[in-house]
Amino acid sequence: MRRLSVFIEINGQSEYAGEIIGRDSSDARFTYAESYLKNFEHRAISIGLPLEEKTFDSMRTRIFFEGLLPEGFTRRCVAEWMHIDEGDYLSILAELGRECLGAVKIVDETGKAVEPEYRELSAKEVYALASEGATESAELVTKSHLSLTGASGKVGLYYDEKREKWYLPIGEAPSTHIVKQSHVRLKKIVANEQLCLLTAKYLGIDIPESFIITTDDNEENVLFATKRYDRKFVNGNRVLSGMPVPHRLHQEDFSQAMGIAASNKYEKNNEGYMKMLFDVIRSYSADPMADALRLWDICVFNYLIGNTDNHIKNLSLLYSEDLKSIRLAPAYDIVSTMIYESSTENMAIGINGIYNINEITRESFEKATVQIGIGTKLAMKKFDAMVRKFSDAMNQAKAELKQQGFEQVEQISEQIMKKGGIRNMTL
Template sequence: MSNFSLTVLIEINGVMTKAGSITGTDYKDAVFAYDDSYTAEKNHRPISISLPLSKKPFSAESTRNYFEGLLPEGFTRKSIADSMHSDPDDYISILRELGRECLGAIQIVDESIRTVEADYKELSKKEVKALAKEGASLAANLVIQSHLSLTGASGKTGLYYDEKKKKWYQPVGSAPSNFIVKQSHVRLSNIVVNEQLCLLTAKKLGIDVPESFVVQTGKNKTEDADILFATKRYDRVVTDDSRKVKDLPVPYRLHQEDFAQALGINSSQKYEKNGEHYLKQMFNIIRSYSANPIEDQFKLWRITVFNFLVGNTDNHIKNYSLLYNKDLRTVRLAPCYDVVAARVYKNDINEMSLSINGKLNMDEVTRADFELEAKSCGLGTKPAMKIFDEVHNGLLEALKESAGELEGKGFAQAGDIADKIKRRGVIHHDNSLMPKN
């Protein structure tokens, strides 16, 4: 690719608006600059906290850190690059192919390419079953066919679900999806039920989570190849004035960015390794930009405590996001997502992705470390530790209730997963996590 120009659009109050362009000769020197018409409008807001409104182009590094953060990772990204005969590192070529439907309200458009009309293609039960059975390979193909970009690892795609008719559709062109669908067996055994169990438990403990459910595609609810995990997209909303395609209401796009993007950190550095103190940086972002910083700080703290206690070691900074309203003027902490009790699979999975008082090994973290972390993050120690105790003391009962609900729906493995969380987690009533009398 040489002397390319990609248009960056963002949806504001339902209208796709040109924010700027990405230009360069290849992915190594690609730079983003806001359009003069965008910066001239006093009500317009930046597309990212890390890319404040400016009349000057951003560096190639800053450009890559934000826009590469819109792309899939791992197997899906490699599959897409292979299908394009492209280098997986060439994020610009992949973005050019997939950028019509990203997370949040961003669209990346090559105006030299004919626009594909927005549409929804109904998926048969056989096709949905194949998505569960064939896993990451078919998910990658759907991503390519839909020109749809979702961040994260393999086995994930965006689909449209008609909740009234209980039918699934593949988005085409710039048509928005409204659910993110994941496969189970391509990653870890029973991971779909594991994630649903964790989210149900989190909700019972006062944590805001997106609507989600397990999709049964076969007769056996305990077979990974017969189930999918569906999460309703909180960055897509349907209102009374939503336009329709094939009698399906088309969602408005709400903008979002994960904390790696907001902090200007590349996706490859999403795991804390060298004392970067990501959690403190996240709290600083909330204090500076949230429309309700006090409430959102304690929401983030509650999620942090829960992830630790349930044994979610994949709690990296791309698994936390900020959500904007329709006009981009209000920013709040997004609902909790991508929560899996990783220690269910191995006793020695103990290295977290965010440190607590400088410690990444969860077996070394004590109550005192949480107190010091709260202080370092600018929280009052007393209210922070009250939340800690609420989550700690309520977790086992919430876990038991959630497992019972899933077992009642035929997912017998939920009880075993809950038992493993208890045995392999960090919930012990005789350890240093308990308050001192």
Template sequence: MRHLSIFIEITGEQKYVGSIVGESYNDACFRYSREYLDSVYAAPISISLPLQEEAFSSSVTRNFFEGLLPEGFSRKAVANWIKTDENDYMTILATLGSECLGAIKVIDDDLSGLQDKSTSDYEKLSVEQVKALAEEGASKSTQVLLETHLSLTGATGKVGLYYDDANDDWYLPTGDAPSTHIVKQSHVRLERIVLNEQLCMLTAHNLGIDIPETFIVDTGSGADSDILYATKRYDRVISDKKVIDGLKVPIRLHQEDFAQAMGISASDKYEKEDSGYIRRMFDLVRFYCSDPIMEQNKLWKRICFNFLIGNTDCHIKNYSLVYNDNLKNIKLSPAYDIVSTRIYNMTKEMSFYIGGELDIERLNRASFSSAAATVGIPERLAMKIFDETAEGFEDALSRASAELGEKGFGDADKMQADIFRKGGYANL
């Protein structure tokens, strides 16, 4: 019988929530503990896991907790190295669950003695070590995941690091030490992907879309093999409560992506048939966010922007909700993972249906007008947001390109031209 204990950080303190128990990953079920349910701080750890005494089904359990794990090559590599089936999410989660996205922590009860004795520390990285992350790509980042027991979702090679911006120093967290930034490598098959993402993120910022602090880390000549992409974690907040080796330790804020909140498997993050993903996304915001009207408008604007920029990889795991430190208030997280995929001639299919249409080349203003009724936003308001975003798009992208050009990224202007030509903006 496998038994994983689940903890969550609330106002900076780890609280025991419950456990996942089963003969294997096929029948494992999560149940809240009586102690947690009776506590004054009890709150659901997911919209898909409301407070209840009964155990959740194995499928509901899997959909949420498997959503904490990396995907693609990183997951396969981890599974190979720990000699388990890549479908065995329990074993992989037990290996990587010390530091997940959000505030969840997973402890394997069979190894709890060893895990509890692990030392929380920050190991300073040399420039050469940081450069190795860029050069070796996903294989190196997966090795770091194993060494630090860190679970980061997504298919791109990424690691969690601590950044001391005052001294421009990078540290590798060990044990239970939280990271402050998520750092990704360039994609071996997609040229200038880091520049692409930063250009898109700056454009979003110029249009008033909330984004986390992001920057390019150049460890050499500016070539793809020398650069990394750093994103400041919005689910980590620097605190004075604890210090390790002179570094302030951040507290964890909980988050969950829309797939987890909607109870949808990560394998179904792309909508293959029109089954109402966009409506369900807005229902989440409407029923659970503390300021539903404002958050619905933000979500709508981001969906409009992903169309304009040509991002067909804007699946439901790339939209998230973030909780405050006591889990009582929920809002839309800052926007992240925005890339113009169309400049690489990737799929024309958006990640979910908009106004009954999936093909980005067939989407237009009328499609969004139709979608407004589906999501429950007044059409006049929805189209005002769409039109303002579209009208400001060219200037916002041009300013972002100019800013990157001034920093030495000369390819930004070419990428800007490709986005104008191949993104959804060209359909208007």
């Protein structure tokens, strides 16, 4: 019988929340601890795992906890190095679960304890991370016992901004940044994402801080660093390896919150994901009206920029330090996929039941407002304002990046204007 302990950080303190018990991944069940339930100050670790139910079946357990793990190539590499099946999420969780996205920590009490520390990365190691791509990041993930969700090669690192040095967090040591590599198949993906995020910023969309790390003169050997919005430095932080340790803030993506498996993160059969997203905001956000409009802006922007990879794991909820308040998290993982020939033209979340970006119109969004329950007049006013300001915002983002030496954004911006949803908009 496998037993994994589940902890969650609340106000900077690790609290025992419960345990996952099962013979294997097929029958593992999560149960809240009586001690956790008896404290009326405690809150559920997920909207999909309410305290009232206490124990959850294998499917609901898997949806939330497997949602903490990397996907795709990184997961396959980790499984190979561990000599286990990549479908064995419990074993992977036992190995990587001490530092996840959000504030949840998974501990295999029978496993070997890993002493937390920050190990400085040499320039050569940073270069390897850029040049080797997902293979190198998967190795770092395994070495550091750190779990990050998503299919692209990424790793959590600690960045000392004053000394401009990077560190690999070991064991339970929290990271401060998520670092992603250039994609082998999708050229200039780093410049693409930074251009899109800065454009979103200039359109008033909340985004995390991000920047491009150059490792040599080759513009393809670059890394994309995003400051973690689920980490927070406070006065009196404890110190580890000479560095202050941030508090963990809890978060969960909408796949976890809605109880939808990661394998179904792309809407296919008119399941109504867009309405479901807004229903969650309406039911759980501390400021539902403001967050509904923020979510609307992200949905509109994904269409205008031509991001058909706008699936439900690329939207998240961010909890306060005491878990008592939930808000929509900043926008992340926004790129223009339409500029790549290999990418699909179908949006991951349908707009009024339409998936093909070439068939979605302003009217599609107008009809969607009725389905998702937000005011049509206000929503479409925001839609039109974003369309009107889009070109200027992209030009501002482009100028900023060109000043930093990333000349390729000129071509990327031209392709976005030709292939993104913005091309269908006339004022």
